[in-house]
Amino acid sequence: MSRYDPKVSEPKWQAAWDAAGCFRVEADPERPKYYVLEMFPYPSGRIHMGHVRNYTIGDVIARYKRARGFNVLHPMGWDAFGLPAENAAMERGVHPAAWTYANIDAMREQLKSMGLSIDWSRELATCDPSYYRHQQHLFLQFLEAGLVYRKESWVNWDPVDRTVLANEQVIDGCGWRSGAPIERRKLSQWFFRITAFADELADALDGMDGWPEKVRMMQRKWIGRSEGARVRFRLEGRDDALEVFTTRPDTLFGASFCALSPHHPLAAELAAGDPALRDFIAECDRLGTSEEAIERAEKQGYDTGLRVSHPFDPERRLPLYVANFVLYEYGTGAIFGCPAHDQRDLDFARKYGLPVVPVVLPANRAADGFEVEDEAFVEDGTLINSAFLDGLAVPEAKRAAVERLESLEAGRGTVQYRLHDWGVSRQRYWGCPIPIVHCPGCGAVPVPAADLPVALPEDVDFAQPGNPLSRHETWKAVACPQCGGAAERDTDTMDTFVDSSWYFARFCSPQLEAAPLDRAALDYWMPVDQYIGGIEHAILHLLYSRFFTRGLKRFGYTREAEPFGALFTQGMICHETYRDPEGRWLSPEEVERDAQGRLATADGRPVALGRVEKMSKSKRNTVDPEAIIGSYGADTARWFMLSDSPPDRDMEWTEAGIEGAWRFVQRLFRLVTEAAPSLPAPGSAAPEAFGAEATVLRRQVHKTVEQVGRDIEGFGFNKAVARLYELANALGGFTPRDEADRWALREACEMLARLAAPMVPHLGEELWRHLGRTGLLTDQPWPESDGRLTVDESVTVAIQVNGKLRGRLDLARDLDEALVREAALAEDSVRKHLEGKEPRKVIVVPNRVVNIVA
């Protein structure tokens, strides 16, 4: 019995696709385009199962759309800058470039072994000067447009990675890579003015139907748009005022204190003359910002002694505190406290004995005797105790309060965002150099376009920690482009998220030298029709890319404001975990399973089975794709990836699962190759008539064509896989008796090969050839289903009595309702359950169900 040998077959078809240039594409305005993109990989050295899932999903879509007649762009590149290359340099003495390019070479081979339908002629790596020179050009365009600026600010400093991190890269007060607690430092940094698009970025989310609601929600919350007011409280005995932000200007009459963040400049100023305040601020800094710290931390404040006057009633004086719960990063770093209508303010007021005056009355409550006890009233109601606001509902009161503030010049309505500008300066070597020269006379001067790229020097040493660029005297020293005097390069490099914020656009014209991007190419290809990647990029990469694309639009590179028309976030790959008796993690290869399912190591030591968890190096529960592809082939790996689990959910990788996929690949091969010799010649004319069994088979074939297409369109690969199993089962049980049967069997075999091909492309080609077809299946259009065969002539109708199933009837489709009713009432089981009574009502749902109500 012949077997399908992926080791021979897969390289053969990959070479054939390559020789035919199947996946090389050019913009062609005559044809509809489809741009499929998976998030490009970081060249760590080896692909992992997450990559296999990501690229398999993308490849099914790409191949399917191609068969549907689209001009499909499906490129691949490398997110190649980043810290691991520098760590490798420090640990092993390899140059980051050499390490990175070697990794790229290795991973390219691995990806190619998957049989992906990628246009490799468009491959790019972000660490290549031919890429980052254009990024430097774009940076300067953003600068010129006022969308990049430099400022000195408090930054998140990762003491382990010795670099600055963006707010998005700080998780629970720790660095996203290193996990080290973040320190605060004041540094001069370059920022992208992402807040200039805050409104647009938030508003556009509403129309982005192709994105998961979950991701849109996360971005919306991250941008954090709040409408409210900035209010000035005059400081007693001083000329200046304290500005606070509030979303509840309606509750101003309930104010009983104001509070500053410990990092507020005024707090620092007051601390200079107040040692006790200095101690209090230091105490606040000691308390971490971690989850538990916040949970446990009690509201604490320090009365500065200073008083502020109420904007609506200057006679009223409120105490000014420095309080540990006021964030410096949000709003103005200062608040007014209205204890009756804010839980935090209430906690604080109770602790320090401040007045709690309700100013919003809940509906259905009498003003008399309404008091706030332990729980602040935060919902809408009617204003009380609030002079000119009394009697107004909360929304009107907000408007009225803002109007009054504006007329008194004591504040104004405003919109506040949680989103901050994106700091991109990184004190690292392996990144895109910031194309700026710092001149003692001229300040920060852009590097002229003609001098780009500012290339990374190659002669760097990693013997000492920190940034080798800042120690590289000859690279750093440069003449000022403006005055020609001695100056220094900016020695920071850009956050690698900048690199990935426009690569999808560069794929449209990856070799273009004269400019970063080609308008005509982008007009044709952009936006990406389907973007596919992990949910972990829901905020960072996806938000930055949306911002960057808006910049590109402003500079005239594209007409699209949104880079990704549709987004699909795939689930993670999980695996069982194992530990030895000492509690050390064991990898799946170190664990053996006996006939009873008991686990042990090769030398017989018992193994404890742990939970199924996300594959990770630390738990050692990873499976190497290269080993899997090496022993089972890419098609088997792809088939298993797509089976069973819906692609947006986490899936468990199991030995049994991959074995099952292997068996199916072999079975398909066997079914088709065994049938092939007896089949009529390819392309022979259809017979006039078919026997009953052939018709049943043909109906299933054509229904499967319809369903598989629909399933792939909807990312229901597990369902498509199930349909193909069903078709294979039907095909296996079909014995042809005449020429018409054999024609139907050929049709079934060909359809099965064509429908499976996006998922198992090498096998598809192999089957196509065994069926006597010439040319590549990859170049065949998607099969059409015959509409006459996708609708059954008879249907099975469920017969219910009082909603309970009592029988089934095979009836002609669309049979007259009266006849259906009659047939149902004639059923023995129905008569039995009616017990001689007349039905009160009979509901007939055409072609589905009859419900008899007794």
Add this chain to the structure above:
RNA sequence: GGCCGCGUGGUGGAAUCGGUAGACACAGCAGACUUAAAAUCUGCUUCGCGGUAACGCGAGUGCCGGUUCGAGUCCGGCCGCGGCCACCA
């Protein structure tokens, strides 16, 4: 604490619109082939009760209630799990 999502057999999961719950696969069991094993093929496989059997009856989609001729699907309340955010004024 807030918001969002999800709870279906031993397991992964199906079930376009409110209309036959459990497709398909994995695991398991039984059988065929085989000297044997592997591979392959066939059958069974939600639970309980009755029956030699075909089959019949009852229960069943986390729990409680509601709407409906009819609910896995819609509504209300609870319980459990997961995710994101987390003193954002």
